[in-house]
Amino acid sequence: MSDRLVYVIGPSGAGKDSVLQGLRQVWPAAAPAHWARRSITRPATSGGEHHEALEDSSFEQQRQANAFAMHWKANGLSYGIRHSELQPLDFGHWVFVNGSRSWLPELLARWPEATVVHIGAAPAVLAQRLSARGRETAESVAARLGRQVHLDLPVDSIRIDNNGVLETAVAELQQALRDRSADAMLSE
Template sequence: MTHRLIYVVGPSGAGKDSVLHRLSEAWSGMPPAHWARRTITRAAQAGGEANECVDRPLFERLLQAGAFAMHWAANGHAYGIRRLELAPLASGHCVFVNGSRAHLPQLLGQWPEATVVEISAPADVLLQRLRARNRESVQAISDRLARSTQFELPDGAIRIVNDGPLNEAVDMLLAALQLRLGEHAAWAR
């Protein structure tokens, strides 16, 4: 029943962290859920997701020790999801992972029934949001935007466009997940 693994992808600036945070607040009445914390080789950033920040040598030691259930590299950083973060799946919980589009083939090879969610926004909105972050050079932003169109989603992926009020994107995602999870008899309440 890997449909309970909810793997969220989308371009930088689409608002994945904001949507996931607000979704966690609106999750009442849904199946039990866990929002997986990522391990990342970058410094913590104010207002960003709650993550575990490590340096590259420690990340490599964790990787060699088999600590990660999944890992990938993107935008000059290494990302991993520790095995413990997926443990709630065994107890029937949904587990949300803020993932990488480039890692989708590996993810679906390991968890073929995972629920894939894409959160996106039009290019002009992405550009405006990335500039407002003031974290990267103009070239780095341009590179991120170029990558945003270079991948294909699997059939059945949930697609959310986050270009209006945040609550609208959250409501659309919540409704889509209720429908998806309701398709599985074990989730009926």
């Protein structure tokens, strides 16, 4: 049921966390879903998503012990998705992962039927959102925005433009998932 594995990617500041949170609030209860919690080498008090905070050494030890089904590095941090976060797939549930563009080839090699969602926004919107977070210097924000990532998105990937009202992006994603799914529970 890897088509129910929804892997969400996009540049920093595109609003991936916000869109996923919005989708979670409107997701039909009849279609069981799990929102994968990430393990990140970032303090838990840094704002943003609720994640498992790990020290660099602990993350690396766990990565070497195969504790993560998915793992990548981005923007000076290490990210992982524990195997247990994907177990709901075994029961036919939907699983949403806030992933990385750099890990997309590995994802598609392991789960070729996964649904890939790319959330994007205009450079000016990204810059404003990253600056508003207050976690980075202006130079760090500029470096993030200047990073070019070549993506070979699957032809059937879902693309969401999140430049405007959050509710619009959430509704577009919900509709796109309904349109491509055979899960009758999504139409309720």
